[in-house]
Amino acid sequence: MSGLYIHIPFCKQACSYCDFYFITRQQHKQDFVDELVEEIQAKKDTRFTDEPVRTIYFGGGTPSLLSPGQVEDVLDAIHQVFDVQTEEITLEMNPDDVSKDYLRGLKLAGITRASMGVQSFNADLLDFMHRAHTADEALKCLEILEASKFEVFTVDLIYGNPGQSLNTLEHDLDTLLQFNPPHVSAYSLTVEPDTRLGKQVKLGRIAPPENDTVADHFDLVTEKLSAHGINQYEVSNFARSGSEAVHNSNYWNHENYLGLGPGAHSFWWNEDRKSANRWSNKADIKAYLKKAHETPYELERLNLPNLAEERLMLRLRTKKGVSRKVLKSLYKFEFSSAQINYLQKMEQEGKVMVDENIRLTPKGLKIADAILLDLVTAK
Ligand code: SF4
CATH class of the missing domain: 1.10.10.920 (Arc Repressor Mutant, subunit A)
Structure with missing residues (x-):
């Protein structure tokens, strides 16, 4: 069985550490959804539809900048083209986009798992990371989520920020644990060269945290979460038993997956199972709207x-x-x-x-x- 990854490239603003493909202009959103539907339809009767689809993952970018109606249009197109036998349909969302009605709309559209990009509940850290949401919104979105019908959800946290103390991290973890999350992804902040953070580090304006500090953060995260029955099952992923992410496990198990949308990566075994190909769609919305997705970009043959x-x-x-x-x-x-x-x-x-x-x-x-x-x- 295979997985589908759908890249939604829109964001409200650029987070300081992010090196994913995204754009902050929103004017082509509907054109993008129309093109995405065409990209999906073009897969009809190809080898990518030979096996049933087990997971669908809306990542980004910020997928929660799509309306529930747009998400539904994309899922409808997928159902028309693929044999969908999904165990999990995840959509990444940012706290400032979440409302009761929005979650209800997503549930009706077919989303089964909410992935909330909280990162921190601390106002200074959110500001440092240049996140679009406030500390209040970080808390509020989990309250709304708790009251919604999404029993399956995951929350992202970031630790190892320059200047972040163990106390601040402990407060973030305690706040999160009040909501009893079935799954948590906790990432150590990485400094990528082509980001605002990377440039500030290069100019010597910010010193990245010492390895020992990051290791202490890592220990605190694993200890606190496991004390609440949320156990580490991968370096950055923690879950209650039975709530492990299926989509990510597909990647680790070398299952086939197809990426749709600008910048999305795909991996597919060749028929003899002696080699596979990896490729991506060009990370360029203008090129995407002109059908650049018809040509695999950065095709890599793997023996x-x-x-x-x-x-x-x-x-x-x-x-x-x-x-x-x-x-x-x-x-x-x-x-x-x-x-x-x-x-x-x-x-x-x-x-x-x-x-x-x-x-x-x-x-x-x-x-x-x-x-x-x-x-x-x-x-
Ligand atoms: S919202 Fe996500 S994808 Fe967009 S800039 Fe921030 S980290 Fe990157």
Whole structure:
């Protein structure tokens, strides 16, 4: 089964850390929805409709800048073209767009899972991140969500902000936990070069937080959430048992997915399951409206060794880890002796556990990116 990702590229303003594709002008919104419907219709009777669709994910950008009617038009088009057997239809929303009526409209349109981009309840941090919503709106949207029919929801938080204290983070977590979220995504702020934050760091106006501070934040997040039964199942994702995100798991499991909308990425296995392609739509709304989506952009052909490495990187970020049996049978992959030595060293240091699956321990997950890089480059 496959997943559909739909990129909605509109935002009210640019958050200081964001390097996703978005535009702050809104005038082409309806033209965009019309073109998106055409892009979906163009997939009719192609190989992308051979397997049923298990998850649909509206990401962005800010999907909550679409009206429920526009979301419904997109979902109607999907139902006409694909064999939809969805377990989950998620829409990302920003707190300042949420109202009782809006959530009701989305539910009627077919959205089953709300993803709320809260990031923080602290006014200074929201200001620093240049978020469009206020601390009041962050709180209000969860109250509205609690009173709505969305039992399945997730909330995004960001930690590791320059100057963010452990107390502020604890307050954010305590506030969030009052709403009993079934799922939380908590991201450490990353400084991307082509963002406002990246430029400020480069000019020396802002110092990124020390690694030790970020590690303390990470510990606080995992401890607090797990004390409330919301357990880490991937480096940045936490859930009550049974509430893990299906769509993201598809990515980690190397399932096929199709991206629609400007800047959306796709991944599809070739029929022989010995290679796959990854490509994107050009991240340019004007080009998109002129049908640039008809031509795959940045097409990358992946052979089994590339895919094995990717599987390793993706799965080792999850609590379950990577199965050696699957690596061998599906990817014909064997670890080199340098990699085996490295894994043994990490095991002795208590950062990796090796049995049928190879997985990172809590100590290892904290420095997952460094371990993964060392593992794939071990010589
Ligand atoms: S709302 Fe989301 S996509 Fe838009 S600028 Fe902010 S972080 Fe980026």
